[in-house]
Amino acid sequence: MSTETINKEILRGGQFLVKETKCEDVFTLEDLSEEQKMMRDSTREFVDRDVWAHWERFEKKDYKYTEECMRKAGELGLLGVAVPEAYDGLGMGFVSTMLVCDYISGATGSFSTAYGAHTGIGTMPITLYGNEEQKKKYVPKLATGEWFGAYCLTEPGAGSDANSGKTKAVLSDDGKHYLISGQKMWISNAGFCQLFIVFARIGDDKNITGFIVENDPSNGITMGEEEPKLGIKSSSTRQVFFNETKVPVENMLSERGGGFKIAMNALNVGRIKLAAACLDAQRRIIDEATKYANERIQFKTPIMNFGAIKSKIATMATNTYADESASYRAAKNIEDRIAVRQAEGNSHQEAELKGVEEYAIECSILKVAVSEHVQSTADEGIQIFGGMGFSAEAPMESAWRDARISRIYEGTNEINRMLSVGMLVKKAMRGHVDLLNPAMKVADELTGIPSFDTPDFSEVLSEEKDMIAKLKKVFLMVAGSAVQKFGPELEKHQQLLMASSDILIQIYLAESAILRTEKNAKRFGEESQAIQIAMSKLYLYNAVDIIQSKGKEAIVSFAEGDEQRMMLMGLKRFTKYMNNPNVVALRTQIADSVAAENGYHFD
Template sequence: MSTQTEEKEILRGGQFLVKETACEDVFTLEDLNEEQRMMRESTVEFVDRELWAHWERFEQKDYAYTEQCMRKAGELGFLSIAVPEEYGGMGMGFVSTMLVCDYISGATGSYSTAFGAHTGIGTLPITLYGTEEQKKKYVPKLASGEWFGAYCLTEPGAGSDANSGKTKAVLSEDGKHYLISGQKMWISNAGFCNLFIVFARIEDDKYITGFIVENDPENGISLGDEEKKLGIHSSSTRQVFFNETKVPVENMLSERGNGFKIAMNALNVGRIKLAAACLEAQRRVTDEAVRYAGERKQFKTAIINFGAIKSKIATMATNAYVGEAACYRAAKNIEDRIALRVAAGNSHAEAELKGVEEYAIECSILKVAVSEDVQETTDEGIQIFGGMGFSADTPMESAWRDARISRIYEGTNEINRMLAVGMLVKKAMKGHVDLLGPATAVGEELLGIPSFEAPDYSELFAEEKDLIARLKKVFLMIAGKAVQTFGTELEEHQQVLMAAADILIQVYMAESAVLRAEKNAKRQGEDAQAAQIAMARLNLYEAVDIVIRRGKEAIVSFTEGDEQRMMLMGLKRFTKYTNQPNVAALRELIADKVAESGGYNFD
């Protein structure tokens, strides 16, 4: 098969909205090869031994233990998964890097933050944008855990608006150094890092510039006290102050003024990996909740037998299952796109940059969806534990607090919602995703007479897939009309954008779950996959409710009269079930399967 043919068969970012995907074309956790399964096992073993067994230490602000565990991870190779072999790494594919990030992050948010900050935004900017000299000098030390990295972007007045930073870089009189002065805040790993990726503005440049800065207190670098935080207690988070810090000109990262681009592309990678980092937390919280519910008796019965508890366990398991389906679907798409670019002659760095950038929409979707699911899962975990869940003597309380930061990291969920829709519209304008044709077709369908012929839903997931296709029409109807109404001022109508984003998110997540369950049912049989099928159906049922609510909010917010009535009728038509699922029965089936397995175990 030629590279050109392969490229045609791999959907571009955002095309899931307008093209049908066969279940055989998605990657799932069940598709891991033997090497990846062994890697997962070794990661889980490390987490159980070094992290989960000592979760109390992380709650006691034992920063030294976080650093110690990071060094052990370096010795075992976990910090080098994504680093090319020529710079001391393992050079593994994107799916494998997601896998390690996923399973190493479940025991404590403190360690997850330290790991993600180092392997992601602390190392990747150099591997992707550094010169050959910079890579050879710094990346092997970062890959081995000899050195640790941190990322200095956020400032007191520059959070979501990253390019508005005030930190300055002034060229020295001899032209050999830049003198950096400014204040950075919320810097993860600041207390024990050896190297900072720092963003500063040169003169009155429109865009900031990136620099590699070695951490030397005698070179004008000082740190604030450790921040007092709601969660991630043993993640070192401090302010960093630069006072005419001398940085060799050869330590500029990429080109002058390219810092904003570096920051945004680093965030794309960070978003999908943050979603992965929320998965194992959900699995472990679910496992703990199932164990406790099986032991805790009320009215002479284990509470796991109560319908109210089963409903919660079903929700927790479904959240994890859907998140897994969507995260690994997107990860394999990125890995395949990287492979295509390498085959076409791109360098590894360029291929990875463009490969991830292609799926920036999906990265934002995943970041929002999974970060909100982990919050719900940990909240339900506390509820199942009851009073004990509120106690700091159990890991539920800390899991809930640690989960909260994930909705702020890597761009707030509000920012990412608007980005997802905004990037999709821009892709359409560039001709990368055909939204106009499908949106026009939906408009014509609204004016036509609906078919009253009964559809054939005899095949597994036939109705669900038809319903997902109609949910896509809801997004096209609303987004198309919003673009037509607001034009270039669309970004100013944030509430409409947020509602449209929620519909887009539900479409991608629901489709991913259905495709995963369908693929597994085809290869293992429907009976063997009954719980997976139930989770896909339960999630879709709840997704439809969200689409109805958010769709109505959007429609009544910017339309009126006959146009509004027509769109509301379209919303009703596109979200109509022929055969409503028995939701209580689905939850019972899922919860019973989880209880029987002793926890979450679906791959």
């Protein structure tokens, strides 16, 4: 464990809401080591050469080319970044695995899906839950690309309710095999994988069990045709049918009934990795849209000179900057937590599982925010291209379609919104995050006399940091009152949870952007961060708007009379700027910088 990790306070998951984070304690893309920069650059070079340059092939259902690119990624070591060296992987830290996932995923959703399914839910369950014999037998083949993996969880009647699957596993008479029978659907990589992670129920067990199943058609395994899909055209997606497929008892993954736990923890990792996988897609869309806007002449001038286009480009860049800031902040928190657990004697498996689980709230926040931003970025990319953007001859159309699945993957965004608040409340009840005392202080503040002191906003982003502190009070006010009113029944009030989650999401992303910029302004100088300061201010301004709307929606849904009036007054007080930023000027400043560089240049 590094001295840096030891010397800084590592907040627990969710504590960002009630504890101040120092800018020096957040990790940013500007903190990458030389080794990480080399890994990023080699990944980008591979993607530019073998994936982005051939994006049309992925739109023509060229499944073989997807498989070919996956093999090349394996030869470069990109499939084994997170795999320990003992199993032929690179054994790199969590930030490095995020970095590769980020930059390998930007060119096309088809390849991104194949990569994510293989390295995440195809390989990771064995790495983190397999016994030594299983890891030695299977992980090296997966880490090098000799074999590809797939994950069989979803069934026709079991989607978000993953534990309700009907696939059965029956112990053979001789006790040497389980016979698996059932139907799985939406299985990524099914058409070219050699190994499945399959979830099935033994007897009347409450929870499903995980199994490692080799893909052998002579062993009762058949597949449906490739699914026709809106996007990710060259991602192999098939139904898989098991008919008394024999699986050696030693291929049970973890313990009997442990499958649901494996599935849920795989989703935690998958959520933050999905956020990473949407980042470079946003950058590339911005690059293409900016180049087009700089070159497209209308009314005798490039359309980039029009304020309407500048507004779009500025918002696209600002959202991407905030997404980067929050994703790498959380990734380093996870990496540090893993290091602490290993220093305490936990195994690699235990440390990684618990390290990611600790930040499950942040993982859900990121999954929702970044997947929605990549969709809006792609949508605006089409709009900037105009009629050409709607044409399949330009990459905007495929980017929009590919982005759509990201709001469904790894648990729908609706599920993740409710989970983020639900998990936070549960952490508070366990004493892991003190929400009660801060919420009581906010309640007292609502009935007290407001301070009329003029705060000192002389330092960079000091007013914005003050606003973040006030926005946290909005969440504590709303969530504290809702918990007090509904108690354990809160989970039944889904629209309230979703509104509260939107407040939580905006706080985390806005704060992450501000902390990143503050850190870099202190070490590189404010002048060098002028555009980043503008983006931080613009993101916060937009976040305040969202929080005002969602805060009001939440308050009027459960509070009445004097309580409602008091909370609405509090909402107004906590979202009030002392000095409103000139958002038109901010957008113009950001867009002009992006236009001058002919693309996104803040990573």
